[in-house]
Amino acid sequence: MQTTNPVAIVRDLADRYARGADxxxxxxxxxxxxxxCLIDGPGFHNQGIDGCLELIDALERIFVRTRHNVMxxxxxxxxxxxxxxxxxxxxxxQVMDGEKKILSWHIRYQDRLSKNSGEWQFTRRxxxxxxxxxxxxxxxxxSA
Numbered sequence: 602m603q604t605t606n607p608v609a610i611v612r613d614l615a616d617r618y619a620r621g622a623d624x625x626x627x628x629x630x631x632x633x634x635x636x637x638c639l640i641d642g643p644g645f646h647n648q649g650i651d652g653c654l655e656l657i658d659a660l661e662r663i664f665v666r667t668r669h670n671v672m673x674x675x676x677x678x679x680x681x682x683x684x685x686x687x688x689x690x691x692x693x694x695q696v697m698d699g700e701k702k703i704l705s706w707h708i709r710y711q712d713r714l715s716k717n718s719g720e721w722q723f724t725r726r727x728x729x730x731x732x733x734x735x736x737x738x739x740x741x742x743x744s745a
Contacts (some may be wrong), residue, residue: 607676610721611685611712618723619669619689625661627654635715635722642728665694665701676712683721685712694738701738707731 604610614633621629631650634640640647640656647653660667669691676685687710695704711727 668692683714
């Protein structure tokens with residue numbers, strides 16, 4: 602991405618991160634995560650690119666399917682870094698009590714980015730879940 606606008610840079614990376622999560626695409630995550638990236642949140646702390654890629658395995662193991670919807674992005678520069686907050690609603694289809702249900706997380710990511718080999722990447726994504734809801738799935742024929 603050739604823009605210098607921090608909001609546009611974060612939005613592009615967040616969109617690609619979401620797509621990678623939903624498609625279980627580790628190669629896409631390798632593009633947007635720095636080698637020393639830290640992703641953490643309630644109950645998890647994944648450090649380094651290999652540790653962060655384990656989250657893709659966890660998504661595949663726990664959920665039938667996911668949909669991450671990137672919302673608001675605010676961002677500013679702090680020296681050579683970009684500091685941002687990214688809102689996301691992440692819907693996870695999960696089997697609960699024998700039925701497929703939607704677990705919806707309303708997330709705020711506290712993000713830090715830096716340039717590596719000329720490309721912006723996330724160096725930190727701290728996930729805050731503001732609230733969650735569980736609701737029935739209207740179609741049972743959803744698959745991975």
